[in-house]
Amino acid sequence: MFALALHGGAGTIARASLSPDAEREYRAALDAALHVGYSLLAQGGAAFDAVEATVRSLEDCPLFNAGRGAVFTHEGHHEMDAAIMQGHTRLAGAVAGVRQVQNPIRAARLVLEHTEHVLLAYPGADELAREHGLPLQPPEYFFTQHRFNQLQEALQEGRMRLDHSQARAAAPAPLEEPEKFVDNADPNWKKGTVGAVARDQYGHLAAATSTGGMTNKRYARIGDTPLIGAGTWADERCAISCTGHGEYFIRAVAAYDIACLMEYKGLSLEEACRVVVHDKLAPAGGEGGLIAVDAAGNVTLPFNSDGMYRASRVEGGAAQVAIYKE
Numbered sequence: 344m345f346a347l348a349l350h351g352g353a354g355t356i357a358r359a360s361l362s363p364d365a366e367r368e369y370r371a372a373l374d375a376a377l378h379v380g381y382s383l384l385a386q387g388g389a390a391f392d393a394v395e396a397t398v399r400s401l402e403d404c405p406l407f408n409a410g411r412g413a414v415f416t417h418e419g420h421h422e423m424d425a426a427i428m429q430g431h432t433r434l435a436g437a438v439a440g441v442r443q444v445q446n447p448i449r450a451a452r453l454v455l456e457h458t459e460h461v462l463l464a465y466p467g468a469d470e471l472a473r474e475h476g477l478p479l480q481p482p483e484y485f486f487t488q489h490r491f492n493q494l495q496e497a498l499q500e501g502r503m504r505l506d507h508s509q510a511r512a513a514a515p516a517p518l519e520e521p522e523k524f525v526d527n528a529d530p531n532w533k534k535g536t537v538g539a540v541a542r543d544q545y546g547h548l549a550a551a552t553s554t555g556g557m558t559n560k561r562y563a564r565i566g567d568t569p570l571i572g573a574g575t576w577a578d579e580r581c582a583i584s585c586t587g588h589g590e591y592f593i594r595a596v597a598a599y600d601i602a603c604l605m606e607y608k609g610l611s612l613e614e615a616c617r618v619v620v621h622d623k624l625a626p627a628g629g630e631g632g633l634i635a636v637d638a639a640g641n642v643t644l645p646f647n648s649d650g651m652y653r654a655s656r657v658e659g660g661a662a663q664v665a666i667y668k669e
């Protein structure tokens with residue numbers, strides 16, 4: 344039984360504020376990414392390859408906060424984080440604060456496959472990608488007007504924010520309007536961190552996560568995404584990819600806690616995820632969610648926010664795509 348689940352970020356996603364066109368666009372992007380990973384698994388591909396391919400597809404889509412369309416730091420740059428982990432070998436690779444590599448998830452995989460390290464950060468991580476011939480891009484490639492507007496709002500509020508929410512209709516005009524790639528001007532566009540988890544036909548599990556982090560984050564801030572055990576985890580029991588306010592997920596060691604609850608307490612995947620998302624993160628103020636798959640191919644996608652862009656499909660079943668709390 345193979346299975347795949349993906350997310351495109353969790354946060355304040357109100358049904359009323361998403362136009363039918365924008366919702367269609369999101370659903371189509373989630374469905375397309377699901378198809379990429381599911382087809383790979385159906386052809387006998389490895390979970391590890393499926394999660395990477397799925398995340399790449401989401402990174403290339405400017406709707407989501409990863410790769411193209413990543414959020415801005417306080418200074419107006421993009422600093423992207425990504426991680427990938429293979430369950431049965433427990434090998435992991437991650438990058439933090441990359442600014443140039445087109446697909447941070449590919450750079451994370453390079454760390455796993457071509458270095459003896461787990462996590463590379465900042466120019467050294469972009470440099471590894473360059474050495475291995477991965478496509479690099481100028482800042483313009485990652486720019487979207489919507490994200491830029493969100494930074495202006497966050498600067499006015501004076502705080503870092505999870506930007507999976509819609510831009511407010513009353514968003515202030517940008518401080519400066521750079522002549523760059525301008526995306527759909529619909530103020531209701533919503534975007535988010537991306538991730539995928541999979542179980543392949545051979546029973547192997549894998550997880551991958553990629554993000555621009557949080558809008559208005561301080562220079563050099565690293566979130567939970569590239570921290571193995573916090574935002575991303577895979578072993579022989581489960582594969583987990585998280586999205587939400589990273590500081591809370593780091594302090595909760597959220598992804599690994601699920602594996603621990605399964606191993607030490609004998610909880611099911613679903614129960615372990617519920618404990619972490621609803622009993623631990625939510626009361627602490629850790630808004631967000633996660634996607635998870637276990638060795639039997641069970642899939643669960645819990646979140647404690649208003650919504651989470653998500654999709655899943657298990658072998659022979661229909662594709663499930665959802666955004667809001669049902």
Ligand code: ASP
Nearest residue numbers: 536556566586587588589
């Ligand atoms: N968890 C990510 C971070 O804190 C953000 C997100 O999932 O939206 O960097």
